[in-house]
Amino acid sequence: MPDALPSNFIRNIITEDINVNKNDGRVHTRFPPEPNGYLHIGHAKAICLNFGLAAEYGGLCNLRFDDTNPSKEEVEYVDCIKADVRWLGFDWGDREYYASDYFEQLYQYAVQLIKAGMAYVCDLSADEIREYRGTLTEPGKDSPYRARSVEENLDLFERMRAGEFPDGSRTLRAKIDMASPNLNMRDPVMYRILRATHHRTGDRWCIYPTYDFAHGQSDSIEGITHSICTLEFEDHRPLYDWFLDALKIHHPQQIEFARLNLTYAVLSKRRLLDLVERGHVTGWDDPRMPTLAGIRRRGYTPESIRTFCERIGVAKRNSTVDIAMLEHCLREDLNKRAPRVMAVLRPLRVVIDNYPDGKVEELEAVNSPEDPSMGTRKVPFSRALYIETEDFREDPPKGFFRLSPGREVRLRYGYIIKCVDVVKDLKSGEVTELHCTYDPATKSGSAQSGRKVKATLHWVSAAHAIEAEVRLYDHLFLKPNPDDVEGGADWRSNLNPNSLVRLTSCRVEPSLAAAAPGSRYQFERLGYFFVDPVDSSSAAPVFNRTVTLRDTWAKVEKAQRKR
RNA sequence: UGGGCGGUCGCCAAGCGGUAAGGCCCCGGACUUUGGAUCCGGUAUCGAAGGUUCGAAUCCUUCCCGCCCAGCCA
Numbered sequence: 001m002p003d004a005l006p007s008n009f010i011r012n013i014i015t016e017d018i019n020v021n022k023n024d025g026r027v028h029t030r031f032p033p034e035p036n037g038y039l040h041i042g043h044a045k046a047i048c049l050n051f052g053l054a055a056e057y058g059g060l061c062n063l064r065f066d067d068t069n070p071s072k073e074e075v076e077y078v079d080c081i082k083a084d085v086r087w088l089g090f091d092w093g094d095r096e097y098y099a100s101d102y103f104e105q106l107y108q109y110a111v112q113l114i115k116a117g118m119a120y121v122c123d124l125s126a127d128e129i130r131e132y133r134g135t136l137t138e139p140g141k142d143s144p145y146r147a148r149s150v151e152e153n154l155d156l157f158e159r160m161r162a163g164e165f166p167d168g169s170r171t172l173r174a175k176i177d178m179a180s181p182n183l184n185m186r187d188p189v190m191y192r193i194l195r196a197t198h199h200r201t202g203d204r205w206c207i208y209p210t211y212d213f214a215h216g217q218s219d220s221i222e223g224i225t226h227s228i229c230t231l232e233f234e235d236h237r238p239l240y241d242w243f244l245d246a247l248k249i250h251h252p253q254q255i256e257f258a259r260l261n262l263t264y265a266v267l268s269k270r271r272l273l274d275l276v277e278r279g280h281v282t283g284w285d286d287p288r289m290p291t292l293a294g295i296r297r298r299g300y301t302p303e304s305i306r307t308f309c310e311r312i313g314v315a316k317r318n319s320t321v322d323i324a325m326l327e328h329c330l331r332e333d334l335n336k337r338a339p340r341v342m343a344v345l346r347p348l349r350v351v352i353d354n355y356p357d358g359k360v361e362e363l364e365a366v367n368s369p370e371d372p373s374m375g376t377r378k379v380p381f382s383r384a385l386y387i388e389t390e391d392f393r394e395d396p397p398k399g400f401f402r403l404s405p406g407r408e409v410r411l412r413y414g415y416i417i418k419c420v421d422v423v424k425d426l427k428s429g430e431v432t433e434l435h436c437t438y439d440p441a442t443k444s445g446s447a448q449s450g451r452k453v454k455a456t457l458h459w460v461s462a463a464h465a466i467e468a469e470v471r472l473y474d475h476l477f478l479k480p481n482p483d484d485v486e487g488g489a490d491w492r493s494n495l496n497p498n499s500l501v502r503l504t505s506c507r508v509e510p511s512l513a514a515a516a517p518g519s520r521y522q523f524e525r526l527g528y529f530f531v532d533p534v535d536s537s538s539a540a541p542v543f544n545r546t547v548t549l550r551d552t553w554a555k556v557e558k559a560q561r562k563r
Numbered sequence: 564u565g566g567g568c569g570g571u572c573g574c575c576a577a578g579c580g581g582u583a584a585g586g587c588c589c590c591g592g593a594c595u596u597u598g599g600a601u602c603c604g605g606u607a608u609c610g611a612a613g614g615u616u617c618g619a620a621u622c623c624u625u626c627c628c629g630c631c632c633a634g635c636c637a
Contacts, residue, residue, distance in 0.1 A: 317575095324574085525597045
């Protein structure tokens with residue numbers, strides 16, 4: 001099965017490992033988030049990779065929370081992370097683990113290293129440790145406590161655990177090489193004294209292992225075969241290897257890949273938090289956020305995210321994927337599954353002068369041209385309708401196919417109409433109403449319906465339409481690279497002031513009265529919309545624009561404007 | 564300037580000595596009662612320079628550029 005999938009360097013490694021029967025041909029991965037924030041699309045890449053690889057090779061993938069820093073982690077995050085991974089479509093069975101489950105084992109490992117003379121208790125302060133570490137170009141120097149006896153180290157470490165020393169007063173360090181060109185090998189800290197209540201172990205511990213001392217061993221304990229992580233841990237691999245070899249325990253293979261970057265977006269926990277705290281967005285689940293919670297509320301499907309993650313591939317090169325790629329995967333999925341419906345966002349009243357007053361026809365509309373099995377529905381047609389304001393131009397530019405004085409267009413599923421009069425507001429000059437005539441012989445499906453017109457417009461019957469709020473979302477940033485700023489300014493100056501446009505008097509066709517929160521539709525000619533699961537109600541429906549349709553006219557117009 | 568890792572089309576990304584996959588974007592065109600979808604077609608000699616070889620993106624050398632590392636964060 002793996003052969004059918006696109007090649008990438010990780011698959012190559014695993015395939016080769018299986019060929020030489022490494023780990024008895026077993027593949028076991030894990031997704032190891034720290035429960036200190038929300039998952040975003042970048043994590044989705046790691047999730048799809050780890051769970052995907054395990055599934056492809058008939059292996060398993062664990063969900064493990066790397067909760068070694070109680071001062072930053074909370075149980076709420078654990079719950080959100082689990083919900084997000086599940087939403088993406090992955091299942092970790094009963095293998096929900098926590099690094100904190102291994103605290104006692106990790107402590108014993110530390111004791112083992114002390115006994116082997118490979119770790120020591122150091123009394124240097126944080127600042128002193130930094131000074132002793134040296135710099136990128138100069139070697140560090142040995143801590144004065146480096147030569148303590150095994151007995152003394154054992155005693156001190158035990159007393160650290162017992163709470164005899166204040167926070168930060170001592171650490172347990174690995175005795176490696178203060179002159180190593182790899183700073184991670186300059187006697188890294190393994191344990192620190194930290195009196196903080198842990199979300200799982202409470203106050204049982206006052207010393208906590210560092211990530212560096214916990215991660216590799218946690219993988220080892222779980223029998224992980226391939227520890228897939230991001231590039232910045234490449235420098236740490238020699239350290240993890242050192243611990244594993246010193247401890248003589250199962251040795252997973254670490255493989256590093258480049259984390260995802262997206263254009264028109266920001267993807268770091270720090271910046272995401274900043275956006276939330278400064279109120280640039282309404283919260284972690286704001287539909288403009290690249291968090292899984294935000295993306296979900298925007299209306300993205302998990303399937304589209306999974307195919308996106310598959311298509312962008314995996315490599316070691318730092319890269320920024322065009323958000324158009326994500327949007328393409330989304331449209332591709334939604335095109336297949338979203339029922340079509342008509343909605344007018346900015347209504348312009350149209351009166352069909354020669355259509356009998358009071359008459360109502362129920363026109364048959366197809367729910368999806370992509371999938372006939374989705375059936376049809378009835379849409380009421382009457383004398384007074386609404387069309388999209390931007391579908392009429394009194395003075396049509398070149399290439400504008402839609403309605404204008406004297407011109408004909410088809411109303412989708414209805415008739416061909418011709419604009420015969422334009423009513424304007426005397427003061428503002430704004431077009432407030434159109435008068436048209438219809439040709440009864442052009443009804444959709446009838447013999448003469450085939451007459452060619454340049455455009456087909458969506459519409460809604462004024463008397464039958466439902467009022468709704470529509471939230472138009474756009475990229476959060478104006479530039480592909482938010483960091484592309486003029487001197488002095490910062491990335492926030494690139495925030496798109498129009499990333500959210502709320503339209504409160506939209507009109508949607510009556511069939512949408514039954515639209516359930518969380519359901520998706522294509523508003524014909526406009527885009528894909530999602531019934532907001534939080535704010536929408538049958539009394540006051542709210543639709544989020546997930547993504548627009550591809551719009552070639554918009555492109556033409558943009559090009560014309562430039563000229 | 565120490566160490567680690569990268570540099571193949573505008574953006575991702577295959578390729579592993581035999582003469583540059585694919586996707587996105589973009590540009591044409593066909594079709595179309597969504598200017599949607601779909602369908603055709605178009606666009607790179609592989610960071611640079613040397614070298615090895617019948618033959619190199621793939622091997623060697625040197626150089627250039629980018630990213631990461633000096634948390635008791637992960």
